[in-house]
Ligand code: SF4
């Protein structure tokens with residue numbers, strides 16, 4: 303069996319993803335546990351750790367949501383052990399409640415919270431800059447600038463976390479998380495610690511009498527770090543020519559290095575790896591320059607801190623940043639070179655190609671062939687038509703968000719995890735039209751349950767369609783509480799969605815296979831009627847295991863997929879399969895409609911909806 307990506311002895315060199323490098327750094331630091339909720343671009347961190355869980359004795363879990371993941375990490379730290387917690391940037395919003403208190407309490411065992419930000423919102427609903435969470439919660443923020451550094455810095459941060467009794471935020475971005483680079487492995491620290499609960503109620507019980515004292519303590523901790531981080535080896539001054547200093551943070555530093563090569567200039571550089579708090583000595587040294595140019599992705603986080611520091615110090619240094627570089631979207635070398643050329647007064651001819659921002663042709667987003675979400679949308683649309691209603695379509699976060707696009711157009715809004723129910727209820731209270739909320743199974747466990755309880759308690763006539771495909775599909779098929787197994791494939795108890803819905807007090811709960819369009823249509827029609835008449839929520843679970851994962855498992859078992867074909871003699875060219883159902887395996891070609899058998903997943907749903915009975919499995 304091939305060795306796991308992050309497995310190896312000291313001195314081993316491997317090509318790793320940024321996320322794998324972070325996982326390796328955590329292993330080298332001797333972590334005892336890791337917890338995460340899957341979310342691009344952070345997912346590979348826990349996946350890499352799961353592969354070596356047994357080898358290095360690390361407990362790993364996919365938690366129900368990011369808040370729970372962080373709380374598990376805090377508990378491990380209270381036992382004196384090291385833990386890593388990982389999530390995407392919007393996941394930290396979910397975990398922000400315990401995060402705010404974590405700033406006050408600090409930690410015992412080292413605790414690294416990885417926030418994988420997504421400039422350009424490649425796979426997210428926004429491009430929020432999570433460094434502000436550090437500022438807000440008094441938790442120091444660190445930003446590696448390359449893959450090797452991601453590994454090395456993660457390892458060191460556990461030490462720093464324990465030394466200063468504080469959790470730390472390691473902020474990565476999509477570009478770094480998904481870049482590959484050669485990484486030299488270090489030794490794996492075997493942290494032999496007896497797990498002991500550090501009983502200290504005055505520290506851990508966040509009660510009013512202690513909160514002010516803790517607030518003072520944490521301010522002192524941040525002041526200490528301001529002094530100490532000046533000597534931290536990942537922060538570096540690089541001598542150069544001229545009186546303009548370039549300050550860069552995180553992956554922006556890699557763009558700066560390349561841009562300076564393009565521009566053939568060699569100004570002095572300050573590479574900041576710790577961006578909150580700003581190391582005082584380095585900030586002071588920066589103010590010795592006449593002009594300072596800050597290069598960072600998204601918000602002027604370092605720039606604003608530097609401006610505030612300059613004002614306090616009475617400095618007249620000229621500070622630039624977001625006047626030269628965009629605040630929206632990702633940076634790239636061309637954008638950085640363009641901004642630096644203006645700041646340094648040198649000429650710059652943008653190169654041709656993508657680095658200069660040339661747009662690639664857009665690829666229309668679509669659900670996979672054989673996806674149960676497609677037949678669910680199709681069936682729900684039929685149900686609404688039969689019930690003669692025009693529902694407000696409330697949609698949540700997952701693959702099924704693709705219901706937004708034609709031909710379905712069944713997402714009037716999509717917001718944040720679980721909000722199809724919450725916002726849907728606000729609409730349902732005053733809407734004459736019914737509200738139908740779509741939510742995936744993983745999202746249901748993550749954030750849907752409180753909404754459902756609210757719907758029962760406060761009597762909302764909302765129809766909830768849980769699109770249950772058995773895994774967290776969008777992020778790469780990670781298991782969740784309904785899957786029946788854990789991150790290393792071990793058996794875990796499965797908690798079916800319908801049991802939870804009934805336990806929440808929902809009286810109308812039906813489970814229907816998502817491929818059975820007619821049954822599903824009828825169930826949703828009944829649900830719409832029930833919700834209206836009883837002024838109560840109705841839940842329909844549309845269940846079909848993820849088609850992509852099913853295909854992969856079939857291949858592994860050596861089972862063939864039987865594709866479907868269209869009998870051209872029977873086809874009346876009504877267009878239902880190609881225009882209204884819109885499976886990507888069905889296409890128009892030279893006036894006919896045909897199935898691309900190499901794309902067909904063999905689900906057979908098109909055969910069930912064809913009015914001419916023209917579709918069937920390929921025989922022979
Ligand atoms: S649904 Fe059937 S009859 Fe209609 S276009 Fe498709 S194959 Fe032809």
Ligand code: SF4
Nearest residue numbers: 885902903905906908
């Ligand atoms: S059987 Fe029909 S609906 Fe299913 S994947 Fe093949 S073409 Fe698409």
